[in-house]
Amino acid sequence: xxxxPLLYDLTYNQIQALLAGWGEPRFRADQLWRxxxxxxxxxxxxxxxxxxxxxxxxxxxxxxSPLTPVTCQESANGQTLKMLFRLRDADTIESVLMRYTDRxxxxxxxxxxxGMNCLFxxxxxxxxxxxxxxxxxxxxxxxxTRQVRATEPGQRSGAEHxxxxxxxxxxxxxxxxxxxxxxxxxxxxxxxxxxxxLGARRFTLSTVGLAPGIRRLAEEPLPINLAVSLHAADDxxxxxxxxxxxxxxxxxxMAAVRxxxxxxxxxxxxxxxxxxGVNDAPEQAHDLVRLIEGLLSAVNLxxxxxxxGSPWQPSxxxxxxxxxxxxxxxxxxxxxRLRRGIDIEAGCGQLRQRQLSAVNRxxxx
Numbered sequence: 001x002x003x004x005p006l007l008y009d010l011t012y013n014q015i016q017a018l019l020a021g022w023g024e025p026r027f028r029a030d031q032l033w034r035x036x037x038x039x040x041x042x043x044x045x046x047x048x049x050x051x052x053x054x055x056x057x058x059x060x061x062x063x064x065s066p067l068t069p070v071t072c073q074e075s076a077n078g079q080t081l082k083m084l085f086r087l088r089d090a091d092t093i094e095s096v097l098m099r100y101t102d103r104x105x106x107x108x109x110x111x112x113x114x115g116m117n118c119l120f121x122x123x124x125x126x127x128x129x130x131x132x133x134x135x136x137x138x139x140x141x142x143x144x145t146r147q148v149r150a151t152e153p154g155q156r157s158g159a160e161h162x163x164x165x166x167x168x169x170x171x172x173x174x175x176x177x178x179x180x181x182x183x184x185x186x187x188x189x190x191x192x193x194x195x196x197x198l199g200a201r202r203f204t205l206s207t208v209g210l211a212p213g214i215r216r217l218a219e220e221p222l223p224i225n226l227a228v229s230l231h232a233a234d235d236x237x238x239x240x241x242x243x244x245x246x247x248x249x250x251x252x253x254m255a256a257v258r259x260x261x262x263x264x265x266x267x268x269x270x271x272x273x274x275x276x277g278v279n280d281a282p283e284q285a286h287d288l289v290r291l292i293e294g295l296l297s298a299v300n301l302x303x304x305x306x307x308x309g310s311p312w313q314p315s316x317x318x319x320x321x322x323x324x325x326x327x328x329x330x331x332x333x334x335x336x337r338l339r340r341g342i343d344i345e346a347g348c349g350q351l352r353q354r355q356l357s358a359v360n361r362x363x364x365x
Contacts, residue, residue, distance in 0.1 A: 108170060137182060141165065145164055176205045
């Protein structure tokens, strides 16, 4: 099974070529594409307008689903759902569904683990295992959408499913710009109007600061939103918190960000995790104001989601308010992100880390 092609990995043109090679008429590609991305079929039997012989061949020579759910945890208030998936090679990844009053947002992963080694991130503590394929990225959103259908009575089905999850953030495990080609292909697939049909403006890609990737993204025809995980406005502290800063220091990173905003005319989200006593002083807020002065941007302040074993804690409410007051006074558009899923370890990589720790304890018992 591991050697068989995953259908979600194939572009529309590749599916068309595959079926043409099997002697199938061109319209079969449209039918299969719609079963995959409009109807979200999870079995060959559901694809009733495909001939039985074609379904049998697809079942024998391709793989439909790249993911097997391992664990599903829901927060006490029902607003956050976190899923741990096993891939075909037994690696695991996480995805999160966040429910708001007027929308749902999916947070999906682009790598197994992460090589950026940010000190406060559970994923970074485990290192990078491998990149996800485009189909493994796509499969997360497909599964979360099915989950909404199954657990929220009265939701629409069929081609209207894209309305069930209105926004996708590539902020889960991994650095999307370090897996550039698969990430872009996944977005193209999910934005295709013949299938899932979620507009590219609904996607936000988060990076810790790979400047060349940001410049490359600025040239993409897809209007993807950019979020930059900054967390510090001086190189000394950012070198410590986000080690990739030693390769792409703030001057180089911010030049790429400014070029991106200038070329795309899209507002950049500056993500800033507030860590108590580390990066949350008013003087550091003033440094941030100076760093982003004149940039088409908004700042998203995020009280740290604490990681087991880490000495760092989220900033206290008064420190968050004082930090924000500096930004507000400077006219910087600023929000404070609602903390979601603390009771289910919804922070990036936490559930996977706990599962791996449990496996290691069993092996060493």
